[in-house]
Amino acid sequence: MIFTSDNAAGVAPDILAALARANAGAAASYGADEITRRLQARFAEIFEREVLVHPVATGTAANALAIATLTPPYGAVFCHAEAHVNVDECGAPEMFSGGAKLIALHGAHGKIAADTLAAALANYRAGDVHQVQPACLTLTQSTEAGTVYTLDEIAALGAAAKARGLGFHMDGARFANALVSLGCTPAEMTWKAGVDVLSFGATKNGAMAAEAVVFFDPALAADFEFRRKRAGHLFSKMRFLSAQLDAYLDGGLWLKLARHANTMAARLASGLRGVEGAVISAPVEANEIFVRLPQATIKRLRAAGAAFHPWPGAGDGADGHTVRLVTSFATSEAEVDGFLAVARGG
Amino acid sequence: MIFTSDNAAGVAPDILAALARANAGAAASYGADEITRRLQARFAEIFEREVLVHPVATGTAANALAIATLTPPYGAVFCHAEAHVNVDECGAPEMFSGGAKLIALHGAHGKIAADTLAAALANYRAGDVHQVQPACLTLTQSTEAGTVYTLDEIAALGAAAKARGLGFHMDGARFANALVSLGCTPAEMTWKAGVDVLSFGATKNGAMAAEAVVFFDPALAADFEFRRKRAGHLFSKMRFLSAQLDAYLDGGLWLKLARHANTMAARLASGLRGVEGAVISAPVEANEIFVRLPQATIKRLRAAGAAFHPWPGAGDGADGHTVRLVTSFATSEAEVDGFLAVARGG
């Protein structure tokens, strides 16, 4: 009953098998190999247009490198106050950008409203040297609150961003979970809504350590490759990063894995609605649940071996607090049902 | 007949198998797992003392992070002019340190002489705010010229560094190759000779993507962990980095792999001495050979399918130039002998 993180899961068997296959013989290093080359076509097909794809190993690297291509050191990067880039990356975007400033915007359920972005932008005078200059917007899809931006919401934010000349980055650490939740195409959720650069996550959804930075505007990738190398994120044996992504996309594996995770979250959320004292904080639209539970319930669950993280939330106190429950491709129905049985009570 | 790089090789079978084993079940993320914990003891045993070990995925990350812990932004980092950190990492040490300055020292066969370091240090006045301040020394072992510093050479450099309060970093991208070449212990080649932080390489010698930053002085590691996370080099599914290192060290695999690579290089060097017009540039002490070959020989080798990189060298010209030949754990005797047969001609 492990619900601490989708990082707690291992590697999907098909992806592990692909690593073994990729190990046959010698290969050109630093991305000049066949598998990496093949990735470009795979992503072009999935996104229905030419793209530039660069694999990296961590989500923090993908985000920080992508953002650094979109902002000068004196730029302002607009994000949600709870965004991973803002609170969980130890200042990586600031480091990679040479000290750009993240502007934290507030909004319910982990989402920025287009009006909120527009209002924040109105505080910045173009060309005023005393102020950092609006440079980019970064959204997380699915969000840190387990919700999913609708296509209209993304498009409205994209329009607000473009109106001021901002670049638009999407942190897709849980891109697949959002995609199957919306039931739309990858193109619709990204470049058709204005996204310029995507951190395409695979690690949380079954890869070992593989993300792709996807550029929809090739010009923006101009300095990305130097930044990646300079940050120590260019792998010598790149084929093993690329093989993960290749297998991840092959035959729709990524969607299958994400669908399973989301289904497990929905099952868990559904069951929690019948648990006395449980209050779910935000709509469960992907594979994360934030739920306030009575202390006694939490204690009982931990005693039964359930693992999960406390998460600061509204209404936390002596009689109950909020916890985060994350499902993954590896979560079983038995785990969910076991958890619910203990939660319901005994 | 692939002699382009030890990066062209894949993963040693035992290490690949370890990845599969590590995939069983869930595990705590970000290094709180069992395999990562076990690494500390493994390294302590190998280095005959307590150490702090932090896995990362690339050599550039290991070097840049280690160096950044040893220098303020206004520090001077002394290295060989041909050092990987100086010419092959696109400025990673500068980025990670916030703009420290690499001071390139010259010396035959990729080695810095202790006298050269001392003379360079004499140019810096302690406390003179106009100058960057000497902060650390970084050596590559084995060197970029395929040679190996002797224990006495390392100790003399360490003494010169310590005399000015410098930190001492070793770039051990090919640590195992140097170790089996010298036939000494890991302790002798590092902390007993004054090394404070080691980039312990495994990728070039059979891992998929795994290096360890080893701190002999725990105080120096104080801010390393924040810097690693901030640079996007903390892996969520860390167990898979650690499993590579664990298998690499298990049962002396690392030494066996390095010994094989060195043996192949020696065999190749030996054979080259009989090739007409071939001039080996530097003593072959590890798994790299730099050899000037006649153009006709080079042409014949390429036609036969041999792969290797040209490498700028003394005496290059119309009638011949220098190439680099790198052997690895995966190089076979047949490859070596085949190469030599073509080189010898006809």
Added chain:
Amino acid sequence: MIFTSDNAAGVAPDILAALARANAGAAASYGADEITRRLQARFAEIFEREVLVHPVATGTAANALAIATLTPPYGAVFCHAEAHVNVDECGAPEMFSGGAKLIALHGAHGKIAADTLAAALANYRAGDVHQVQPACLTLTQSTEAGTVYTLDEIAALGAAAKARGLGFHMDGARFANALVSLGCTPAEMTWKAGVDVLSFGATKNGAMAAEAVVFFDPALAADFEFRRKRAGHLFSKMRFLSAQLDAYLDGGLWLKLARHANTMAARLASGLRGVEGAVISAPVEANEIFVRLPQATIKRLRAAGAAFHPWPGAGDGADGHTVRLVTSFATSEAEVDGFLAVARGG
């Protein structure tokens, strides 16, 4: 009727005269001159203890350099949301610190409450590598809202900061204005309340371009001097910076100038209370007034030649908006009274 900024004023005559005096003959450069040496004793006397004093030419330099000595690149710097360092320095603290993160705290009238700081600090887990680490607190005295922290308020903030090991910086761009407002000693307003480093402003109060960074803890100054040089803020002809500060402090000139500016602000505020439709936003405790005026009044004032900046405020709209009025050592009673006469209407 210039109320745009205390920067619009020129140089106090005594300070200009001191520059001419300082010009006699040759002098050692980069701060080794007599006048600079003398400054140390002057500041020691004023602050009733040994201090380390380093002149720079701008407030942004003073703040950014001071903050950079108090935080690692992965540090969190707590400040008011409206703080100059946060909104008016184009990211200077981020640049000088190598990408530290400013955490914007809210509070009425430009002030942070100690509870607000404590609550913010509670969000950070010491040693959690995913988060930037609390490193320092910076307060502006007098504040950007024209108010002044009381000694108790500073001490409470200092205590909250020290409880988490934070360094404590004070941006004293209008230090003298706050000091004469409180009627306390410089020691009471700084180190006795926990301040570690002070940006001691003189430019806004009659100097040409001179600020002093004052270290109460000499250990904190360890790397300041290198950072200053590296940032291009070490003056070759330093005597001319030091001469400004020397004359500024001589015979209490600084207090006299600040007292005048504050008196003019009080006179202006007092008169504004009789202006129809005028609403002063915050207590007028130093030399800045933020006042909402009817549009007709603003129009009339501008027509009469009064100069001032609009300043976004609560209740701004079609019928009126907020403006900032700043007085200085050079503001005359006639200017104030003339402004009021026009504002009142007639």
Added chain:
Amino acid sequence: MIFTSDNAAGVAPDILAALARANAGAAASYGADEITRRLQARFAEIFEREVLVHPVATGTAANALAIATLTPPYGAVFCHAEAHVNVDECGAPEMFSGGAKLIALHGAHGKIAADTLAAALANYRAGDVHQVQPACLTLTQSTEAGTVYTLDEIAALGAAAKARGLGFHMDGARFANALVSLGCTPAEMTWKAGVDVLSFGATKNGAMAAEAVVFFDPALAADFEFRRKRAGHLFSKMRFLSAQLDAYLDGGLWLKLARHANTMAARLASGLRGVEGAVISAPVEANEIFVRLPQATIKRLRAAGAAFHPWPGAGDGADGHTVRLVTSFATSEAEVDGFLAVARGG
């Protein structure tokens, strides 16, 4: 008999008088004042074309900001090994550029030969992500060895730089001294020879603290203004920086001051040729002399009150060493002759 530095001199009387004049009344801050506006036309006239001019207070700031506009963080900046930016600015270019790499080139008498630059550039493969990328060339005119590049030399270097797409910066800390030495126009010595950005020095030649960054290509200045503010180098009371530059240029004062300094250096050099054991290291073409003197002579000079700095040079040893003698606008014939009398020997 002060020959330590042109920084030891004070301010030329006309410039001091201009500061007093500039102090009349209020003025717009941050460069929106009349004197600053006037500067643009002054420089346009002097350089015979439209330019963008931005005053700063120190040469280090001018250089580091100019270079940072010409290079990405992963850029290579080519300079002479002895260049001020390379050895006397504590890493300022590295800080301002976000970690670009200075590539030190060697050449006699402080000069880089065009062939040397071309050879160095040949080591860099465009687009090779492992290498920093050639971004700009920076020359010092007059050089750190007291010599002056000829127009042909500058043009040849400019051509070599442009052939690889490099930006071209000139560190003109002693621009006027070089100009009167060559007897050419400012246009000839800069943009007509390919210079894109100039650090136009005034401080060493009679200003208090004033330099101008002059952009010949307006597009290059695009982000300069943000970088200047962010580095704390935008002065609030800018009129006092601008007034120095205005007076410096007025009526050819700058050329008069430089001519005097050069004349004094020539007189000193001429006299030194008659001093037994004196060996001048480099052609004396501006206002600096590097001369090896017998120890006894040095001792005698110091005893007589002459001030100058030792400077490491070829042939230094027990019987003599090299010293640097710098003349300025304030050096008198009497000082020179007095120095020579003592040197010749008593």
